[in-house]
Every structure is written in structure tokens, then in C-alpha cells.
Amino acid sequence: MAARVFEATVLPHLDAAFNFARWLTRNDTEAEDVVQDACVRALRYFASLRDGDARAWFFAIVRNTWYSRVARRSGLTDTASFDRHEPFDDGPDPETQLLRQDTVVRVRGAIEQLPIEFREVLVLREIEGLSYKEIATVVRVPIGTVMSRLARARDRLQTTLTPTDPMETLP
Amino acid sequence: MSCEVVNQDLDAYVDRELDTEASTVVQGHLAGCASCRARVAERQALGRFVRSAPYYSAPDRLRARVAAQATQSRLSSRVLAWATAAALVVAIGGGVSLLRTARTPDDVAAEAVVDGHVRSLMVDHLVDVQSTDRHTVKPWFLGKLDFSPPVADLTESGFPLVGGRLDYLDGRPVAALVYQRQQHTINLFISPADGASAPIDSRTVRGFHVRHWSGDGMSFWAISDLNDRELTEFVNAIIGR
Numbered sequence: 001m002a003a004r005v006f007e008a009t010v011l012p013h014l015d016a017a018f019n020f021a022r023w024l025t026r027n028d029t030e031a032e033d034v035v036q037d038a039c040v041r042a043l044r045y046f047a048s049l050r051d052g053d054a055r056a057w058f059f060a061i062v063r064n065t066w067y068s069r070v071a072r073r074s075g076l077t078d079t080a081s082f083d084r085h086e087p088f089d090d091g092p093d094p095e096t097q098l099l100r101q102d103t104v105v106r107v108r109g110a111i112e113q114l115p116i117e118f119r120e121v122l123v124l125r126e127i128e129g130l131s132y133k134e135i136a137t138v139v140r141v142p143i144g145t146v147m148s149r150l151a152r153a154r155d156r157l158q159t160t161l162t163p164t165d166p167m168e169t170l171p
Numbered sequence: 172m173s174c175e176v177v178n179q180d181l182d183a184y185v186d187r188e189l190d191t192e193a194s195t196v197v198q199g200h201l202a203g204c205a206s207c208r209a210r211v212a213e214r215q216a217l218g219r220f221v222r223s224a225p226y227y228s229a230p231d232r233l234r235a236r237v238a239a240q241a242t243q244s245r246l247s248s249r250v251l252a253w254a255t256a257a258a259l260v261v262a263i264g265g266g267v268s269l270l271r272t273a274r275t276p277d278d279v280a281a282e283a284v285v286d287g288h289v290r291s292l293m294v295d296h297l298v299d300v301q302s303t304d305r306h307t308v309k310p311w312f313l314g315k316l317d318f319s320p321p322v323a324d325l326t327e328s329g330f331p332l333v334g335g336r337l338d339y340l341d342g343r344p345v346a347a348l349v350y351q352r353q354q355h356t357i358n359l360f361i362s363p364a365d366g367a368s369a370p371i372d373s374r375t376v377r378g379f380h381v382r383h384w385s386g387d388g389m390s391f392w393a394i395s396d397l398n399d400r401e402l403t404e405f406v407n408a409i410i411g412r
Contacts, residue, residue: 007241009377012289014237016396018229032233039237054378055396107224125186126221129355131398132188151182154217161220 006046010039013055016128017062023123024066026112038065056130059138063120110160118153121146174200177207185214187400226354277372277383283340284383284392285376288358291336291347297356298334298349308335312346320346320361321389328408330357340392350405357395357405364390371406373399382406 017038021031038061049057111119124130124138132150136143177200183189184197201208291297300311309322315337324332330350338347338360345362364385371384380402382393393409395402 007238008286011234011237011241012285012292013378013396014229014234015226018233019227022227028227028230031227032230035229035233036236036240039240043241053375056378058378103220103223104225107220111221111224122221126218127224127226127354129353129396129398129401131400132183132186134398147183150186154182154214157221158213158217161217 006043009049009054010042010046010058013058016055017058020059020120020123020128021062021066023111023127024063024116024120034062034066034069037069038062041065053134053137056134056137059124059128059130060140063138106161110157113160114153114156118149118156121149122153122157125150174204174207177201177204178210181207181210181214185211185218222353280341280392281374281376281381281383284358284360284381284394285379287338287340287347287360288356288379288394291338291349291358292356297336299336301334303332303334305332308332308348311335312337316344316346318346318363318389320348321387322348323409323411325350325405325408328404330405330408352395352397352401352405355395355397355401357393357397357402359409360392360394362390364388373403375399384410386410 014035017035018031021034021038022028025031025034038058042058042061045061111122114122120139121135124135130138132143132146135146139146177197180189180193180197184194189197201211300308302308303326305322305324309319312320312335322335326332330352333349333351335349336347338345340360340362343362345360348359348361350357350359366385369385371382374381379394379396380399382402384391391409393402393406397405
């Protein structure tokens with residue numbers, strides 16, 4: 001019974017969970033592993049979901065799964081410094097260089113370069129369309145912090161994108 | 172109101188997270204301040220740019236693995252233990268918990284609406300008639316339904332029409348209109364209403380936001396994974412407020 005309710009409640013949000021995980025991890029395989037682990041956890045803690053927002057609840061589990069993986073791997077407790085230990089792109093390969101002009105590639109690169117605490121709120125807001133309140137629940141910070149992180153994420157993006165491509169020419 | 176103060180609220184304003192009063196204050200300032208207007212335009216352009224980022228859907232492989240996991244756990248001892256404990260709790264709670272969880276017809280209908288929404292997204296059968304033109308979508312239902320659903324074009328409100336399809340709720344055919352906001356799909360189910368007009372009922376079922384209301388002889392169910400506020404915006408646009 002629990003598993004059946006779980007299937008009906010959580011599985012519909014699998015795409016959203018994977019999308020979020022993919023932006024957190026910046027890697028397909030890692031994102032798959034994180035979501036699969038998150039599902040195991042979700043199943044285990046399913047009883048703790050009470051008429052709440054299953055999507056935000058699932059996002060929070062995906063996020064916790066990813067953070068604890070990274071913490072385990074690097075032996076860190078300071079979540080804010082993850083990015084220093086994550087490999088950055090080795091630079092564009094020839095094919096990517098050809099696609100440099102492609103908006104999708106540029107926007108992806110710009111978002112992926114954001115530190116994780118900015119990237120996660122930006123993705124939850126712009127790509128998943130969560131409200132500030134929902135983001136605050138997922139990230140477990142006050143709404144004021146969501147707002148300031150979002151503002152800083154956007155400031156950074158604007159700075160990254162402006163030198164080569166003035167905002168006026170953005171689509 | 173200085174630029175600095177407005178600056179603090181700029182993102183919340185662009186994200187439509189300010190209440191009416193604060194929003195009016197910002198608008199007042201914007202009317203007389205070209206540089207703040209430019210900043211708003213910049214933020215809006217940035218938002219459009221970010222939303223053109225790829226949306227990564229779960230690979231089929233992952234979907235299959237997770238489904239298998241859930242099925243397997245149905246039989247696992249952990250769940251059996253949990254179910255036993257739950258059964259005990261129910262037994263102890265007795266009639267009270269039964270009363271509390273008694274489901275109204277609307278609860279049952281809301282579940283069916285969620286199922287319909289999920290099905291439409293999963294089986295890749297979102298629309299039977301794909302068109303952003305309501306003059307194409309509305310006539311398509313002719314002869315397929317014994318009623319004529321109202322079809323509104325909400326492009327100007329930021330909810331472009333994607334198309335329509337024939338669906339079934341509670342064993343009877345209904346019109347399903349599909350609208351889009353960014354990557355989010357909204358299903359609007361329409362069927363003839365049995366009773367009088369009913370005000371908007373809001374609920375969240377399995378993480379989806381759901382709205383239900385009746386008017387003009389029709390019953391409406393709107394559902395999406397869109398956030399609560401934007402779904403309200405959608406419903407208001409449909410009702411014409």
C-alpha cells in the first residue's frame with residue numbers, strides 16, 4: 001500500500017527531480033545515482049510526508065542526498081565550499097567551440113559555473129518555477145536568504161554574460 | 172522612494188513575489204525612473220535567457236529502475252513491518268481516524284484529475300489537436316462531446332494554448348485543454364456542471380496544485396506543477412478577472 005501511494009505521489013515528479021539533480025551535479029550519471037538514492041530515501045521517509053507539497057519534499061530529499069554524497073566524498077562539513085573541490089570543465093572541446101554561439105550552450109555554461117548555493121536557488125526559481133516560500137522549504141533557509149542568493153546569482157550571471165554579449169541583444 | 176530601496180525589491184518585483192501594496196510602490200517609482208526601468212528590463216531579459224536552459228528529463232533507464240525499486244519494496248519486510256505498524260495505529264485510532272480521512276466526492280475527483288494530468292504527460296499523448304488557435308481547438312471537439320467547452324486564448328496573459336484532447340474523468344468524456352507556462356504544462360478539464368456555480372477550491376494533491384470551480388454550467392479543474400501563485404494567475408485569466 002505504502003509503495004503504491006509512493007508510486008502515485010513521487011514518480012510523477014521524477015523528471016523534475018532529475019532535472020534538479022542534473023543541475024546540482026552537472027553530470028548525467030551522477031544525477032541518475034542521486035535520484036535513485038533519493039527515491040530509496042523518499043520511500044523510507046514517505047510516512048513523514050503529510051498532505052504537504054510532494055514536489056518540494058522530493059526536491060529537498062534530492063538535495064540532501066547530493067549534499068551528503070559530496071560531503072562524504074570530500075570529508076567536508078562546510079557545504080558552501082563544495083565547488084572548490086568539484087572539477088570544472090576542462091575547457092571547450094572543438095565541437096563545443098563550434099556551438100559557442102548557441103544560446104543553450106552559453107546559458108548552460110553560465111549557470112553551471114555558479115557556486116552551488118546560488119545555482120540551486122536559481123534553478124528552482126527559473127527552471128522549476130518554485131515560489132520563494134517553496135524554495136525556502138527545499139533549501140531550508142529563511143525567505144530573506146532565498147531572495148539575497150537569487151539576487152546575487154543573477155548579478156553574477158549578468159556580469160558573466162555582459163562583456164561578450166550585452167544584455168540588450170539577449171533573446 | 173529612492174532607487175536604493177527599490178533595488179532591494181527589484182528581484183521580488185520581477186518574480187511577482189511582492190504584495191500588491193509593495194508592488195504599487197515600486198511601479199510608482201519605475202514610472203519616474205528610467206535607470207530603474209532599465210534594470211527591470213535587464214532582469215527580465217536575464218530571466219528569459221536562463222529559462223532557455225535545457226530541461227533534463229529523467230532517462231527511461233532511471234524511470235524503470237525506480238519503478239522496479241518501488242515494486243520490490245512492496246514485498247520487502249521493511250514495508251511489511253511499516254504496514255503492520257500502520258495497521259496497528261489505524262486499529263488504535265479507530266473510528267476517529269476513519270472519519271477524518273473520509274473522502275468527499277471532490278477528493279475522489281481531484282485524484283482522478285491528478286491521474287489524468289500525469290497520464291497526459293507520461294504517455295506522450297498530451298494533445299489530440301495541436302494548435303495555439305482557439306478557433307481550431309474549439310471546433311475540434313464538435314461531434315466528440317455532447318457539449319461545447321469554452322476555449323480561451325491566454326497568450327497575452329502568458330499562458331499560450333498548446334492544444335486540446337479528449338479525456339475521461341470519472342468514466343465520462345471531458346474536454347482537456349492544455350496550456351503552457353515556460354516548461355510547465357497546465358491541464359484544464361472541462362465538463363458540464365451538475366449543480367450551481369461553485370467558488371474556487373484550492374488544494375495540493377501529490378505535489379500538484381489543483382483548482383476546481385463551476386460557472387456558466389461548466390465544471391472546471393485546473394492542474395499543474397506550476398507554483399501556486401502562477402496557477403492562481405492562470406485561473407483568474409480563465410475566469411476573466
